[in-house]
Amino acid sequence: MKTHVPALAALTLLTAPLAHAGDDAPVMSATVDVDGDGKQEAVSLEWREGEDASPYVLKVGSATLRGSEKDFQVSGFTVVDLDASDRRKEIAVHTGNTDVDARTDLFSYDGKKLKALGSVPKLTEVKGNGIILSDQWQGFWNQRDKFTYDAKAGRVTEVPQELYYVGSVEAKVRESFPITYGRADKKVVANLAAGSTLQVLAGAIVASRRNAYRDFVYLVKSSTGLLGWVDGAVLMNKTEGLPLAG
Incomplete structure (x- = not known):
């Protein structure tokens, strides 16, 4: 895969995350066989950054497809293989520069047309088995989501999870607060004492009451072995020692 990185995009690509799916850093142009016909296609990504940022434009051969929205950060694209049972490869366009706004748009090319397959928050792992x-x-924890690729339908679909695994993350209660029976049922299971420890085991997404983003409620285990739920804001504000990292 021969690549060309325009000088204008060089600074962006220096800080772009590696795509685990292909171990290649995102680029703005490349020559690669995408449709599996044995002939290489010219692949390029055009994007205007800054205050007048524009939707990116992806080109493969003579096919062109415009991004759906303005992005203030486009790292480039990588070539991945979502389904190793065919000869084709897929194109992943990486946008955003934080975990809040990160997005990877996925596209297929059949030799004539580009097709949007869907998007995932961030492309972490692809092994060619249709699982992303x-x-x-x-x-203070890593949210892992699973998506599946249906090559026949040409679509990437999220596999929903009732809970997200957090792990046995420990914190110290700085100010007493209750843990409840359920995410919606606020019947108190226990009031955690100041100075006691807790373990955060799992998280669940709830609609945010404070902003446009989704919030989490957490399933925690008290020092006395009781399980209950607590709102994410309460957990953050009334405990100390969570391994917070930006």
Whole structure:
């Protein structure tokens, strides 16, 4: 895969994350066989950054497809193989520069047309078996989502999870607060004492009451072995010692 990185995009690509799916850093142009016919196609990505940022334009051969929205950061694209049973490869366009706004748009090319397959928050792992794993850092734990690729339908679909695994993340209760029976049922299971420890085991997404983003509620285990739910804001504001990282 021969690549060309325009000088204007060089600074962006120096800081772009590696695509685990192909171990290649995102680029703005390349020559690669995408449709599996044995002939290489010219692949390029055009994008205007800054205050007048524009939707990116992806070109493969003579086919062109415009991004759906303005992006203030486009890292480039990588070539991945979502389904190793065919000869084709797929194109992943990486946008955003934080876990909040990260997005990877996926496209297929059949030799004539480009088709949008869908998007994932961040492309973490692709092994050619139709499964995509996507990670997002949530302050003190990693949110892992699973997506599946249906080659026949030409679509990427999220596999929903009732809960996200957090792990046995420990924190110290700085100010007493209750843990409840359920995410919606606020019947109190226990009031955690200041100075006691807790373990955060799992998280669940709830609609945000404070902003446009989704919030989490967490399933925690008290120092006395009781399980209950707590709102994410309460957990963050009334405990200390969570392994927070940006």
